[in-house]
Amino acid sequence: MIKNKAGAPLLAIASSLLLAACATHNASVEPLAAGTSGNADESGRPGMDLGLFWVKHGAEYRALTRQTYKTATRALPGFIADKSWSALPEQQDAADLPPAVILDVDETVVSNIDFQMSFEPPFENWKLDEFSRNNPATPIDGVKDFVAAARALGVEVFFVTNRPCEPRAGDPDPCPQRRTTIDDIAETGIATDAEHVFLSEERGWTREKLTRRLHVAKTHRILMLIGDDYGDFVPCVRDKAVAPCTRAATRESRVAALDEFDEYWGNGWYILPNPMHGSWTAFD
Numbered sequence: 001m002i003k004n005k006a007g008a009p010l011l012a013i014a015s016s017l018l019l020a021a022c023a024t025h026n027a028s029v030e031p032l033a034a035g036t037s038g039n040a041d042e043s044g045r046p047g048m049d050l051g052l053f054w055v056k057h058g059a060e061y062r063a064l065t066r067q068t069y070k071t072a073t074r075a076l077p078g079f080i081a082d083k084s085w086s087a088l089p090e091q092q093d094a095a096d097l098p099p100a101v102i103l104d105v106d107e108t109v110v111s112n113i114d115f116q117m118s119f120e121p122p123f124e125n126w127k128l129d130e131f132s133r134n135n136p137a138t139p140i141d142g143v144k145d146f147v148a149a150a151r152a153l154g155v156e157v158f159f160v161t162n163r164p165c166e167p168r169a170g171d172p173d174p175c176p177q178r179r180t181t182i183d184d185i186a187e188t189g190i191a192t193d194a195e196h197v198f199l200s201e202e203r204g205w206t207r208e209k210l211t212r213r214l215h216v217a218k219t220h221r222i223l224m225l226i227g228d229d230y231g232d233f234v235p236c237v238r239d240k241a242v243a244p245c246t247r248a249a250t251r252e253s254r255v256a257a258l259d260e261f262d263e264y265w266g267n268g269w270y271i272l273p274n275p276m277h278g279s280w281t282a283f284d
């Protein structure tokens with residue numbers, strides 16, 4: 001689920017993890033540009049969370065997303081040619097199925113940095129829903145070219161997002177968020193439709209994305225998974241058991257999955273940076 005249960009303490013953790021190597025002291029951080037000053041901390045630096053600041057202003061962040069998508073683009077022909085390949089560990093005997101890739105949406109296709117910098121905590125799905133409807137979507141650097149390259153090679157592109165289907169007052173559509181999500185993706189320059197966008201809390205699906213990956217795998221050979229959250233790749237990584245998972249993850253189990261799925265990282269699985277929100281924030 002797109003969430004920011006985080007709040008300041010967890011965001012601070014994100015900041016420290018990401019920036020420990022280069023900003024171990026506030027004094028080493030450049031002042032924010034004019035117009036972004038807010039509650040200055042004791043060093044005189046405005047009180048903006050560094051994770052948000054990095055995503056909003058860091059060329060480094062955008063270089064990483066471009067790097068990720070270019071790496072994935074270069075790998076497409078090999079995975080298309082190797083009919084024995086699937087990026088889904090659970091998928092077998094898929095040689096005769098047409099190829100597809102699965103992308104997450106938020107912070108993978110659509111950047112929500114402006115929402116993250118402006119919403120009033122706590123995070124609630126309707127707040128992002130409302131923001132998405134009232135603001136043009138900002139693309140993640142690199143995704144448009146990747147999708148174009150994939151489609152040019154005959155690869156179908158599916159989107160699996162944990163934006164949930166929730167009724168909207170006065171709207172007869174049981175999942176109006178699907179339309180909003182399709183519109184958001186279109187606003188990044190990528191046309192898609194309801195046959196390729198799968199939300200949570202519909203068709204019996206939960207926030208556990210494995211079930212939706214397996215749904216795509218019934219008809220397509222999955223060449224790649226691309227996302228910003230561990231749950232976009234690894235099953236059952238949440239702090240609570242979400243069906244079909246029967247047990248909650250732990251910090252240790254999440255780290256163990258790095259090795260368990262080592263062959264996939266950067267080789268069919270392409271993870272984008274997100275220091276703002278995600279399933280990882282529940283493990284404090």
Ligand SMILES: [Mg+2]
Pocket residue numbers: 104105106107108227228229
């Ligand atoms: Mg995401």
